[in-house]
Amino acid sequence: MTENSTRMDMERICESITGGGRSFKVVRGQKTSYIVASDSKETFDSSSLSSLPGVSMVKNTSCCYPLASREIFGPSRPVDISAGVRLGCGEAPLIMAGPCAVESREQLLKTARGVKKAGARILRGGAFKPRSHPYAFQGLGSEGIAMLKEAKKASGLPVITEVMSSEEAEWVAPHIDILQVGTRNMQNYCLLRTLGRIGKPVLLKRGMAATVEEWLQAAEYILAGGNERVILCERGIRSFDRNTRNTLDLSVIPLVKSMTHLPVVVDPSHATGRRDLVLPMSLAALAAGADGLLVEVHCSPEAALCDGPQSLDLDEFGRLMSAAGRIMQALREDEAQCTLPLAR
Ligand code: PEP
Ligand code: MN
Numbered sequence: 001m002t003e004n005s006t007r008m009d010m011e012r013i014c015e016s017i018t019g020g021g022r023s024f025k026v027v028r029g030q031k032t033s034y035i036v037a038s039d040s041k042e043t044f045d046s047s048s049l050s051s052l053p054g055v056s057m058v059k060n061t062s063c064c065y066p067l068a069s070r071e072i073f074g075p076s077r078p079v080d081i082s083a084g085v086r087l088g089c090g091e092a093p094l095i096m097a098g099p100c101a102v103e104s105r106e107q108l109l110k111t112a113r114g115v116k117k118a119g120a121r122i123l124r125g126g127a128f129k130p131r132s133h134p135y136a137f138q139g140l141g142s143e144g145i146a147m148l149k150e151a152k153k154a155s156g157l158p159v160i161t162e163v164m165s166s167e168e169a170e171w172v173a174p175h176i177d178i179l180q181v182g183t184r185n186m187q188n189y190c191l192l193r194t195l196g197r198i199g200k201p202v203l204l205k206r207g208m209a210a211t212v213e214e215w216l217q218a219a220e221y222i223l224a225g226g227n228e229r230v231i232l233c234e235r236g237i238r239s240f241d242r243n244t245r246n247t248l249d250l251s252v253i254p255l256v257k258s259m260t261h262l263p264v265v266v267d268p269s270h271a272t273g274r275r276d277l278v279l280p281m282s283l284a285a286l287a288a289g290a291d292g293l294l295v296e297v298h299c300s301p302e303a304a305l306c307d308g309p310q311s312l313d314l315d316e317f318g319r320l321m322s323a324a325g326r327i328m329q330a331l332r333e334d335e336a337q338c339t340l341p342l343a344r
Pocket of ligand 2: 101296307
């Protein structure tokens with residue numbers, strides 16, 4: 001719809017497309033409004049709609065994730081996180097780092113200071129932990145959110161944390177800069193709808209056995225609620241080999257970038273489950289065109305209550321950041337010579 005379209009314009013269009021097995025949804029985005037119509041019988045005559053008042057453009061597609069699709073909405077768009085912090089669209093990759101779980105004030109503040117010093121731009125930390133084992137540490141809950149707020153204030157870093165239900169999302173949203181949807185909840189459509197309505201930036205992890213289309217359709221749920229700030233995160237998929245926790249699907253970075261305008265980041269920590277593989281996989285992800293990384297870092301990984309074996313200590317994270325800088329420099333030089341066809 002055009003920027004100055006009226007409610008009447010919308011209603012007129014909706015009336016003209018109802019019936020005949022067609023369904024539609026009005027999407028009031030942060031910048032633009034859309035009407036997404038689907039027609040199971042393919043009897044849709046889009047040309048008659050183009051001349052109606054309030055219509056900016058009409059596009060036909062068979063794509064099952066139209067608002068996320070690059071085919072309709074064109075090249076990559078950055079996602080604004082908070083003042084001065086943006087992700088995607090050729091900006092320097094955004095590194096998010098911090099502990100798997102918030103365990104204490106001291107642990108979080110020490111890790112926050114360390115990752116900031118090394119160059120991280122966002123602090124991660126789970127307050128609500130989705131653990132496979134029902135008796136394992138489940139996170140500090142609301143106390144953890146209070147600690148994240150304090151660490152944000154102390155470090156100046158925006159914060160990301162996981163929410164597992166609509167109720168958690170509603171009350172956590174005002175305190176946190178990015179809401180994370182974990183692999184286990186990628187198809188929790190009730191949660192995705194809530195996140196669409198809330199409008200805060202969302203980092204959507206790929207389900208551990210999700211196809212790329214299922215992942216993009218999950219993103220579409222959030223976009224269809226009017227929230228345009230969605231970040232995709234590849235965190236490894238289930239495979240047969242147990243030497244690594246998961247199998248990092250690096251090919252999805254350029255692949256998904258050819259399908260969607262949404263930024264894509266990589267979580268090398270959950271993808272491998274092994275500290276020694278985090279640095280090489282981070283560099284590979286950046287070389288493949290990732291817009292950022294989500295890395296688990298702990299001030300003393302051997303004492304971590306959750307995911308210690310895959311957490312970097314602060315020195316290791318510092319080395320990762322230096323190596324990432326050198327990789328980005330090499331990519332820029334190569335791009336200047338136009339030898340690397342990176343999808344950006
Ligand atoms: C996490 O990032 O804290 C997490 C639980 O990751 P995943 O959902 O990828 O397992
Ligand atoms: Mn973890």
